[in-house]
Amino acid sequence: MSRADTLNRDILSLAVPALGALIAEPLFLIVDSALVGHLGVVPLAALGIASAVLQTIVGLMVFLAYSTTPAVARRFGAGDSRDAVSVGIDGMWLALGLGAVLALVGYLCTPALVGLFGAGAEVAADARTYLGISMWGLPAMLIVFAATGLLRGMQDTVTPLWIAGTGFAANALLNALFIYGAGWGIAGSAFGTVLAQWGMVAAYAFVIGRLARRHRASLRPQREGVRGSARSGVWMFVRTVSLRVALLSTVAVATSFGTAELAGWQVAFTMFSTAAFALDALAIAAQALIGKGLGAGSVGEVRRVLRRTLAWGAGFGVVVGAVIGGLSGWIGLLFTGDAALAALVQPALVVLAVAQPVCGIVFVLDGVLIGANDARYLAIAGGVNLVVYVPVLVALWLWHPAGAAGLSLLAVAFFGVYMLARVVTLGWRIRRPEWLTQPA
Secondary structure, three states, rough: OOHHHHHHHHHHHHHHHHHHHHHHHHHHHHHHHHHHHOOOOHHHHHHHHHHHHHHHHHOOOOHHEEEEEEHHHHHOOOOOHHHHHHHHHEEEEEEHHHHHHHHHHHHHHHHHHHHOOOHHHHHHHHHHHHHHHHHHHHHHHHHHHHHHHHHHHOOOOOHHHHHHHHHHHHHHHHHHHHHHHOOOHHHHHHHHHHHHHHHHHHHHHHHHHHHHHHHHHOOOHHHHHHHHHHHHHHHHOOOOOOHHHHHHHHHHHHHHOOOHHHHHHHHHHHHHHHHHHHHHHHHHHHHHHHHHHOOOHHHHHHHHHEEEHHHHHHHHHHHHHHHHHHHHHHHHHHHHHHHHHHHHHHHHHHHHHHHHHHHHHHHHHHHHHHHHOOOHHHHHHHHHHHHHHHHHHHHHHOOOHHHHHHHHHHHHHHHHHHHHHHHHHHHHHOOOHHHHHHOO
């Protein structure tokens, strides 16, 4: 087998299982929504509020996986499996500590958080019930993030797939049992999901406990290891915040355009998010392989991984872009059945289709720099990207274009200006040697 074929196999062996695990995450919410939806409109609306809060918190904490993966992969590539497992376990202890604090503060602040949405009394009461219970699953979700990062760093994305799949099945079963069997309503959904999340932690504890014994790694937290995870995590947190600001600002501008434009943006962004699952799987493969290559001191191998994953990202972007472009006239109908909305969103979908190769390159470059532990630069680049993007959003907000033209311009702003800004800042870094010399 040629070196190119071997590298392709390595990328796919990491990316395909990672894609399956990534898809399992939104399935949790889909199952909850479907089961709670049969209780009525009020519980479903309450779930929408609670989910918005939980997804925001969990989304900001995803750095626990992204900071753990390169740290573990670097040591694994250097042949120090014992230290690799230890630093991953330190990340899990950090996740437990952060999760415990967030759970307590979140539980106490649940009434205030729900109150921010201005919902009616019945909806607010159900939202408080669901969110208050769900807060106690936050430590579990954060531990799962860190444990997943540990196994990815050890070049294992299959085990997280199995645990995520089993967790999804348990979540569906427990939700049905508690909602309808026990008659607990929306509280049963929250309780079932929390139990499934802690069940996933138990599965990871078993797997990583065996891994620690095999490599004679300590299960106790090491002060320097936890501090190191926290230092890297701070920069990744800042980078994640910049992404969230860009997304929320875009939704705010779409909202100002009107209800139809906001609905159209939701359709376009859903298509972007769906394609992003596969692109993020490639980025995860890049993280693991880049970290391993740098740990082994093989700059040549790292550059081969860079070139190959970039080719995969751009190629996948071309294919997905062609599909989205070809179906752009029907996608709106599939979502709503409304011909007027389908016509409104079609030009924006064409913009998304054209931008897909750029999106593919952005995701891969992001993964490469995460794998190189270049978190500080990613945080700085995130701020620079906002400096470029926010004035464009402000201009659109002041101009206030309506209809298909307004939605298309918003798509050009996000999929064009913002994504191109990310390509430029990430591409500039890749062309320089500093990203290859970041400490583990």
